[in-house]
Amino acid sequence: MSPEIKQIQQIKFHLQDKEYTVNVEEVTPNTSLNTYIRKTLQLTGTKGVCHEGGCGACIVVLYSKDVNTDKDIYLAVNSCLIPLLSCNGWRIYTIEGIGDPVKGYHVIQQTLANFNGTQCGVCSPGMVMNMYALYESGKLTMKEVENAFGGNICRCTGYRPILSAFKSLCTDASPELLGQYPDIEDLKMCKKDKCEKKCPTKCDRANKEPFYHQLADSRWMKVYSLSDLLSVLRTAGKASYKLVAGNTAQGVFSSYGGSADIYVDVMSVPELKVHEFVDTTYVLGANTSLAIAMELFTEVGKEKPQFAYLTQLANHIDLVANVPVRNTGTIAGNLMIKHDNHHFPSDIFLILETVGAKLTITDTDAQEVQMSPKDFLNYDMTLKVVKTIVFPSYNVDNVKYVSYKIMPRAQNTHANVNAGFLFQFNTNGTLDSARIVYGNINPTFAHASETEKLLTGKNLFDNAVLQQAFASLLDELTCDLIPPDPSPEYRKQLAVALFYKAVLSIAPADKLSPKNQSGGPILERPISTGVQDYETNTSLYPLTQAVPKIEALAQTSGQAQYIHDLPDVPHQLFGTLILADAPPNSIIKNIDASKALEIEGIVAFYSKDDIPGKNNFMPLDFFKEEEEIFCSGRVLYHHQPIGILVGNSQAVVQSAISLIEATYDPPTVAPLLTVRQILKEGRTDRIHDGKTIQPTRKGTDITHVIKGTFDVYQQYHFHMESQCCSVVPNENGIDIYPSSQWMDQIQIAVSKMLEIPSNKINVTVRRLGGAFGGKISRNGLVSCATALAAWKLHKPVKVYMSLTDNMHALGKRFPFSTDYEVGLNNQGIIQYMTCTHYSDLGSISNENPAQIIVLDFKGSYVNDTFKLDMKSVNTDTHHNTWTRAPGSTEALGSIEAIMEHCAMELDMDPIELRKANFPQDSPISEYIDELTTWAEIDKRKQSILTFNKENRWKKKGLSVVPMTYFFGPFGPWVRFCFSTEAIK
Numbered sequence: 003m004s005p006e007i008k009q010i011q012q013i014k015f016h017l018q019d020k021e022y023t024v025n026v027e028e029v030t031p032n033t034s035l036n037t038y039i040r041k042t043l044q045l046t047g048t049k050g051v052c053h054e055g056g057c058g059a060c061i062v063v064l065y066s067k068d069v070n071t072d073k074d075i076y077l078a079v080n081s082c083l084i085p086l087l088s089c090n091g092w093r094i095y096t097i098e099g100i101g102d103p104v105k106g107y108h109v110i111q112q113t114l115a116n117f118n119g120t121q122c123g124v125c126s127p128g129m130v131m132n133m134y135a136l137y138e139s140g141k142l143t144m145k146e147v148e149n150a151f152g153g154n155i156c157r158c159t160g161y162r163p164i165l166s167a168f169k170s171l172c173t174d175a176s177p178e179l180l181g182q183y184p185d186i187e188d189l190k191m192c193k194k195d196k197c198e199k200k201c202p203t204k205c206d207r208a209n210k211e212p213f214y215h216q217l218a219d220s221r222w223m224k225v226y227s228l229s230d231l232l233s234v235l236r237t238a239g240k241a242s243y244k245l246v247a248g249n250t251a252q253g254v255f256s257s258y259g260g261s262a263d264i265y266v267d268v269m270s271v272p273e274l275k276v277h278e279f280v281d282t283t284y285v286l287g288a289n290t291s292l293a294i295a296m297e298l299f300t301e302v303g304k305e306k307p308q309f310a311y312l313t314q315l316a317n318h319i320d321l322v323a324n325v326p327v328r329n330t331g332t333i334a335g336n337l338m339i340k341h342d343n344h345h346f347p348s349d350i351f352l353i354l355e356t357v358g359a360k361l362t363i364t365d366t367d368a369q370e371v372q373m374s375p376k377d378f379l380n381y382d383m384t385l386k387v388v389k390t391i392v393f394p395s396y397n398v399d400n401v402k403y404v405s406y407k408i409m410p411r412a413q414n415t416h417a418n419v420n421a422g423f424l425f426q427f428n429t430n431g432t433l434d435s436a437r438i439v440y441g442n443i444n445p446t447f448a449h450a451s452e453t454e455k456l457l458t459g460k461n462l463f464d465n466a467v468l469q470q471a472f473a474s475l476l477d478e479l480t481c482d483l484i485p486p487d488p489s490p491e492y493r494k495q496l497a498v499a500l501f502y503k504a505v506l507s508i509a510p511a512d513k514l515s516p517k518n519q520s521g522g523p524i525l526e527r528p529i530s531t532g533v534q535d536y537e538t539n540t541s542l543y544p545l546t547q548a549v550p551k552i553e554a555l556a557q558t559s560g561q562a563q564y565i566h567d568l569p570d571v572p573h574q575l576f577g578t579l580i581l582a583d584a585p586p587n588s589i590i591k592n593i594d595a596s597k598a599l600e601i602e603g604i605v606a607f608y609s610k611d612d613i614p615g616k617n618n619f620m621p622l623d624f625f626k627e628e629e630e631i632f633c634s635g636r637v638l639y640h641h642q643p644i645g646i647l648v649g650n651s652q653a654v655v656q657s658a659i660s661l662i663e664a665t666y667d668p669p670t671v672a673p674l675l676t677v678r679q680i681l682k683e684g685r686t687d688r689i690h691d692g693k694t695i696q697p698t699r700k701g702t703d704i705t706h707v708i709k710g711t712f713d714v715y716q717q718y719h720f721h722m723e724s725q726c727c728s729v730v731p732n733e734n735g736i737d738i739y740p741s742s743q744w745m746d747q748i749q750i751a752v753s754k755m756l757e758i759p760s761n762k763i764n765v766t767v768r769r770l771g772g773a774f775g776g777k778i779s780r781n782g783l784v785s786c787a788t789a790l791a792a793w794k795l796h797k798p799v800k801v802y803m804s805l806t807d808n809m810h811a812l813g814k815r816f817p818f819s820t821d822y823e824v825g826l827n828n829q830g831i832i833q834y835m836t837c838t839h840y841s842d843l844g845s846i847s848n849e850n851p852a853q854i855i856v857l858d859f860k861g862s863y864v865n866d867t868f869k870l871d872m873k874s875v876n877t878d879t880h881h882n883t884w885t886r887a888p889g890s891t892e893a894l895g896s897i898e899a900i901m902e903h904c905a906m907e908l909d910m911d912p913i914e915l916r917k918a919n920f921p922q923d924s925p926i927s928e929y930i931d932e933l934t935t936w937a938e939i940d941k942r943k944q945s946i947l948t949f950n951k952e953n954r955w956k957k958k959g960l961s962v963v964p965m966t967y968f969f970g971p972f973g974p975w976v977r978f979c980f981s982t983e984a985i986k
Contacts, residue, residue, distance in 0.1 A: 007223065007230075010213045013090040017043065018099035026215040029086055031222055031265045032653070036060045036081035039096060046567035047097035047127045047560015048081060051722055052805050055080040055253035055327045056414060058128040058154030059722060063095040063135045077293075077329045078135035080153070083249050084330070087215060087222045088267055097127035097560035100134055107559055110134055110171065115554035117167035121158030123557030124722035124771035129154050130558055132325065133168050144169040144176075144529050152413030153324025157720045157772050162532035178533070210270075222265045228273035228364070228389070234266055235385045236366035245387070247289055248330030250323070251339050254346070258339075274334070274389060282395045284309055288334035288361070288388040292319050292350075295333060308395035311403040311424075315353050321407045322349045324414045334388040337361070341379055345484070347417045347442035351375050353405055354391065355448060356422025356439045362390040376448045400427045400434075402508040406500050412527070417442050418488050419496045423504040425462060433457050438475075440497050444482040452478045453501075462505060463513045472498055506955075521955030553769075564771045565726050565741050566802050575605055577648045577791050577801040578655045579784070580662050581641040581811055586845075586878030587669035588637040593644060598661035603654035607662065608790055609645035610634045615757035619782035621750055625848040629881065631755065631786045637666065638845040639880045640673075641810035646787045648799060673878040677819040677840045678713070680875055689840070692852045692872035699866055701833025704825040708907050712822070712899045714892050717815035719885055723771020725812060726802040727785040729792035735762025736792060742781040743773050751782050752789045763789075775884035779849065780812045815885035816851050817842035818892040822900055830908055830915040832864070838871040839896070846881035850874055854889025857968040861897045862926045863919045890967040898963050913939075913962050926964050933962065 013024050017039070024038070036050045039062070049059035060082040066075045101108035107115075110133050120126045132154055136142055147168045156164060170179040210226040212234075225231045235243065241263035248269075251258040268274060274289030277298050284302060286295065296316040303313030323331060333350055340348035354361075355375040363378070364370045365386050372392065373381060396403075405422040409415045420441040426434040436457045438450040453474040460467045475498045481490035488496075506514065507522035514522075539546050556562040582588070595607035610617050610632040618628040633644045644664060649655040674680050680688045728739040735758060740748045745765045753760040770777060784801055792799040803811070819840040825833040837859070841851055852872040859870060885891075901919075905912040913930065920927045934940060939962065946958045 007212045007214050007234075009216055011215060013087060013215070015089045015091060016093040017045075018095060024086065026087065026217060026222070030217065030653070031085060031087060031220055031261070032259055033086045034082055035062070035084040035086050035089055035094070037653075038086045039081060040567075041570070044569055045096050045098050045560075046563065048131075049124055049127060049722075050082055050566075051124070051724065053082045053253075054805075055083045055250055055323070056153065056155070057125070057722065058132060058151075058324075058326065059125055061128040061131045061154070061326055063131055063138075065093045065095060074138065076135040076138040078132045078326045079330050080250075080253070080326045083253055083327075085246060085249055085265075087265070088246060088249070088269065090224065095131070095134070097131055100130075102559050102561065103555070107555060108134070110137060110168070111555065111558040113170060114164065114167045114558045115550050117163045117170070118550060118554070119159060119164040119167045120551075120554050120557040121156075122722060122770065122772040123553070123562050124564065125154060125156045125158075126557045127560040129156070129164055129168075133171075137171060142172045143174050144172045147172055148529055149320070150325050153326050155720075155722070157722055157774070162530075165530065166532065220261065220263055220265060222267070224267045224270070226270050226272075228271055228387075229368075231266060231268060231271055231387065232364070232366045232368060234264070235387070238264055238385065247332045247335055248291065248327075250327050250331035251335055253327070254339055255343060274387075276390065280392075282308075284312070284393040284395070285362075286333070286391045286393065288337075288390055289332050292322060292328035292331050292333065292336070293325070295319060296328070306395075307398045309393065310398050311357060311396060311401070312393065314403055314405065315357070318349060318353050318405045318407065321409070321413070333391060337375065337378065337388060338383070341381075341383060344379060344445035347420055349407060349417065349420055349441070351379075352420050352422050352439055352441045356405060356424050356437055357403060358394050358424070358437065360392040361388055362392060363387065364389045379448075396426075400429075401425070402427075404504045404507050406503065406524070408496060408500070419443070419493050419500065421497060421500040421504070423501065425508065427462075431461060432459055433462050434459075436462075438501065440479070442484070442487065442493065443479055443497065447480070450475055450478055463509050468502070468505065471501065475501060517952065517954040520953045525956075562769065564723055564769060565728055565739050566723065566771075566800075568728050568739060568800075570800075571730060571798050573797045575648050575650060575791070575795065575797050575799045576652045576655050577646045577788060577799050578652075578659060579643045579787060579801070579803065579807060579811060580607075580645045580647055580659065580664075581807060582633055582637045582644050582664065582666075584637050584640065584664070584666040585669055586637055586639050586673040587671055588666040590633060590635055590637065590644065591665040591667055594663040594665075595645070595647070595661075597663065598647060598658040601649075601654065601658045601661065603651060604647065604649045604658050606648045606791065606795060607645055608632075608648075608787075608794060612794065613755055613790060616754040618754065619751045619786045620747070620779060620848055621754045622747065627846050627848055629783070629846055629848065631783055631790070639878055641807075642880070643783065643787065643811055646791050646801070648791045648795065652802070675877055675879055677817060677842050677875050677877070680877065681819075681840075688876050690847070690874045690876075692850070692874055693856060693870075694872065695856060695868065695870040697834065697867050697869050701825070701827070701831070701867060703827040703831075704833045705828050706826045706904075706908060708824045708826070708904055710822055710900070710903050712820040712896045714815070714818040714895055716817050716882070717885055718809055719772075719774045719776030719814065721770070721772030721774055721776055724803045724805060724808045725777065725781055725784045726800070727781070727788040728798070728800045729785075729788045730798040731792055731796050732764075735764070736789060737764045737766065738785060738789060739766050740781050740785040741770055741773075741777055742767060742785060743770065743775075743778045744782075747779060747782050748785045751786050755786050755790065756793050774886040775888060776812070776814075778884050780883055783812070811880065813844055813880045813883040816882045816888070816892070818851075818855075818896070820896045820900075822896075824900060824904055826904055826908065828908075830904065830910050830918045832867055832904075832919055834867045834869070835900070836869045836871075837896075837900075838873060840873050840875050841892075842875050842877050842879070842882060844877060844879045844881040847874060847876060848881065849883055851884070851889035851892065854968065855893040858890040858893035858966075859897050861894060862916070862924060862964045862966040863897070863901075864921050894965055894967060916964060926966065930962065930964065 011026050039045050039048050051057045051059040060080055061078050062081045064077045064079055068075055101111045110130050136150055166179055169175055212225045212230045215222040223234055243264040244262040246265050246267050275287040277286050296319050299312035299316035302309050336348055336350040340346050340351045360372040361378050362370055362372050363386050403424045407417045407420045409417055422439040424437040428434045436454045438454055439448055453471055456474050479494045479497050481493045483490055593609055598604050617630050619631050620629040633642045647655055726741045730737045742748050749760045749763050749765050752763055788799050788801040820837055822837045824835045901916055902912055905915040917927050942960055946960055950957050
């Protein structure tokens with residue numbers, strides 16, 4: 003029988019200490035908490051960047067009280083992933099709620115500012131709120147702080163000042179950190195009193211009656227018991243439905259953000275959150291969050307020896323996603339991602355399958371079945387619910403469990419390969435059974451079944467058995483190609499190596515040689531440290547005194563306003579660029595926007611045919627080529643913009659993108675995407691000669707000739723504020739607010755595009771949320787497209803590119819390749835060097851780092867024997883552009899890689915080879931000698947040599963690299979009028 007469920011058309015929650023009421027007819031199931039905070043409440047301190055739960059700019063804090071202990075609970079969560087309709091009864095704090103210029107700043111905001119922990123400032127509110135949740139939760143250690151920011155990205159600072167600031171608030175803060183902090187008593191701090199209002203979470207718990215919201219095209223339901231949940235599913239019929247808990251799957255696969263007929267909020271179903279011992283097993287509710295699971299596993303593992311392995315499970319879960327995601331993401335949710343996407347390298351699936359856990363699944367008739375996670379993958383979950391996870395007990399004396407996750411970075415990423423091993427031993431030391439589970443091998447692989455059979459009854463620590471196991475694994479591990487993951491061969495070898503590492507980690511001490519022992523333990527990261535040490539003249543204080551920058555507190559308190567934070571004005575419209583979903587050299591046949599224009603809220607679509615003037619956003623005379631705003635026919639690169647779609651909300655515009663139908667004639671030639679591909683195919687028509695530097699001499703004492711190549715690949719700028727622009731028509735022209743480092747370009751390009759005088763175009767830039775060179779010229783395309791739409795409609799238009807579109811459509815660091823030949827004598831002195839440098843400019847040749855590369859490649863060395871050939875290459879990719887330290891990064895990376903190669907071939911100390919090639923009058927040699935003494939380089943090198951000799955699998959290293967680069971003179975320019983367009 004269907005449960006009696008009442009209809010409620012409002013939700014209520016507290017933001018800061020004020021209650022808000024939301025009429026559900028005004029939102030959709032996909033309206034996020036972030037959207038409501040920013041757009042409706044205009045609290046723009048909370049940012050929205052990746053919308054995947056990965057960058058941390060959107061973090062807010064949920065407050066509640068533990069119903070049993072009355073303890074305050076503060077959870078950092080990603081507001082971009084939280085559906086607004088889930089927030090009924092919640093209490094939420096944003097950056098504005100913990101401190102501001104009027105009521106005083108929170109100690110965290112003040113500390114981050116004083117430690118110079120902000121640069122562009124977009125990440126700062128999220129950093130502060132993540133720390134706020136930790137800070138309010140109790141005493142903190144520096145290790146806890148350092149481990150808690152895997153979900154917060156800062157592109158600018160390098161993290162050192164941020165971590166230093168937050169560590170200074172820890173109970174074990176070092177004296178050096180405490181000494182940097184100003185007198186707290188002198189600061190105007192927010193005296194935030196404990197909220198005296200009744201916790202809304204308790205009210206929510208007290209009201210256990212299910213209810214629903216009737217929306218325009220769907221129904222949102224809230225249930226408080228498993229029986230109510232099953233009743234809802236039983237009456238769903240053929241309607242599509244979605245069970246909503248943490249909603250973090252949307253950050254992994256965007257398809258989870260799609261629509262459904264019924265949404266069921268299951269966050270408050272107690273049967274799905276149980277944790278209890280049943281007979282010899284431990285039972286955990288499947289809807290338990292990953293963060294709570296970690297706490298429970300750690301506690302149970304310490305108290306119950308038969309469940310000691312749960313502590314290691316908690317350690318592995320610590321490598322899954324990040325703190326805000328783990329605070330809301332659930333075990334069942336993670337398993338369902340794996341169920342629906344077998345290629346997903348789920349760590350939760352892996353560890354549960356390894357330890358032999360069972361999933362309890364119930365259907366709408368409350369009939370329960372238990373199965374392994376592996377069998378669950380092919381089980382029809384329609385109208386069924388994962389209820390609990392059942393963990394077996396093991397005899398700690400004869401069972402060994404280890405698991406690994408090898409990742410591209412230390413936190414917040416999927417595994418290249420993950421692996422779990424559980425070995426049960428007989429009393430005679432042989433294996434009774436083995437469970438060997440791998441992830442990210444191929445979509446159907448779970449167990450190394452043949453190797454498990456092979457090892458049964460064998461002595462795992464016998465070398466002959468190990469060799470058989472290695473051969474068996476190599477035979478049954480069939481890795482598929484998963485761009486951009488590492489190659490199948492690498493992943494196969496890695497998987498075998500992890501099996502060997504597992505054996506080393508559990509082998510008895512008498513079975514291991516001393517050299518092999520360090521191969522077993524997992525690398526433990528020490529707490530990072532970083533020190534800034536510079537001289538200052540105190541006699542000139544306050545002139546030379548270090549002080550926080552003026553706008554630091556505005557950034558840490560969320561008061562600093564960025565272009566995307568500008569308030570919407572009356573008749574505000576929103577745009578998105580439409581990108582060509584076609585390979586390079588395709589020809590556009592037709593673009594049909596009619597289906598999109600039928601959608602309510604869609605206003606217009608514009609392409610190159612709608613541009614009144616020049617279809618070019620790089621009009622300045624000193625550039626070689628025009629660059630199209632919208633593709634005019636031949637597609638230069640995949641995802642080249644072909645138009646702009648405009649509507650009355652960002653959501654409606656995003657939903658209509660797929661309705662734009664573009665047809666293309668296919669290319670007649672294959673695309674050329676890299677320098678090496680062009681060189682291999684001998685496409686000299688794509689290679690253009692540049693400057694050549696001839697040597698003035700060539701040495702004759704040539705005993706070694708070394709040849710090699712060096713490559714630098716594309717690098718995304720990752721400015722936290724994506725490319726964006728806001729254009730507002732005025733009575734005489736337009737006001738443009740671009741996220742641009744080059745205001746002249748915007749004014750002139752828009753003037754020529756719209757055929758209006760540039761004095762009718764006002765360009766204002768208050769601040770950028772990061773740029774790193776990516777907004778010098780590339781924002782011109784975005785701003786021109788936005789200005790076109792605003793001019794045509796005579797209404798204000800905003801464009802804020804998604805992270806994905808930004809990466810697809812606009813250029814990155816210039817890829818760079820070097821072919822070199824070096825002749826040296828026995829002392830390592832270079833007799834000659836011939837280098838050919840290739841800069842990949844992309845499809846257009848307007849920007850070229852060659853001049854900087856020539857200056858910086860010479861580096862710190864005698865270079866009169868160097869021959870340098872500079873060449874530029876056109877590939878079928880987006881036009882690449884300046885990226886932080888352009889040219890110098892590529893040049894210095896190249897010359898120093900060559901020096902390392904030479905030192906290795908000559909078996910010389912790299913420092914000594916470099917010193918042999920410094921000019922006699924260069925101070926660099928003196929600097930290195932001073933550094934060598936101060937840092938005890940020789941002593942440390944000897945210690946490293948000894949360590950490496952004694953350890954086969956764990957190695958240490960030390961590198962000393964000089965860096966000399968050209969620093970151009972920059973003087974003040976005052977220019978009253980650059981463009982003649984202004985006086986038309």
